[in-house]
Amino acid sequence: MTPRAPWRRRRTAGLAAGLALLVPPVILSVGRAQGIVEPGNGSLAPIDREAFRQQYGQESLFRLRLGVDAAEQPPKTGxxxxxxxxxxxxxxxxxxxxxxxxxxxxxxxxxxxxxxxRRLCPARP
Incomplete structure (x- = not known):
């Protein structure tokens, strides 16, 4: 094998240093995931959030929540x-x-x- 050129060693060291800067936030965010406080069961009323999660799964609940959030945005001015x-x-x-x-x-x-x-009928159960 041939020895690496000096510029390759510097580039590799630079990449390793850059990755080292990126890795800690990822590890920290994974550790924090256990401490996430989820909204109460009434947050998707009139749907029971926990029953929905049990029937359709966590990913489906996530997608449902994204759709709710998008549709609850206030209408445009005028x-x-x-x-x-x-x-x-x-x-x-x-x-x-x-x-x-x-x-x-x-x-x-x-x-x-x-x-x-929910946007059109905010006070209705």
Whole structure:
């Protein structure tokens, strides 16, 4: 084998030093993951967050939460406010869209339907 050129040794040392700077935050963030405080079960009301997680899994709950967060964003300035579309979640068009999305395993879309309901009917259970 031939000895490495000096510039290669410097480049390798520089890369190793750069990686050393990146590694500790990753290790620290993994250690902190155990201490994450999750929102209460009512955070996705009228859906039971824990029951959803048990039935569909953690990743599906994550995707659902992303869809809810996206749909709960306030409407753009100048948009006319919409009234609550139905008296209850069970009788709403959003619930139908939610059920249809779940049957297709489209958890983000289900979250969007739930988020839309929550945005339009914030005081409803």
């Amino acid at each position: 948009a006319t406010p919409q009234p609550c579309p139905a008296a209850t979640w069970a009788g709403s068009l959003q619930k139908q869209r939610y059920d249809a999305a779940l049957s297709l395993r489209k958890y983000y879309a289900a979250g969007e339907a739930l988020g839309e309901w």
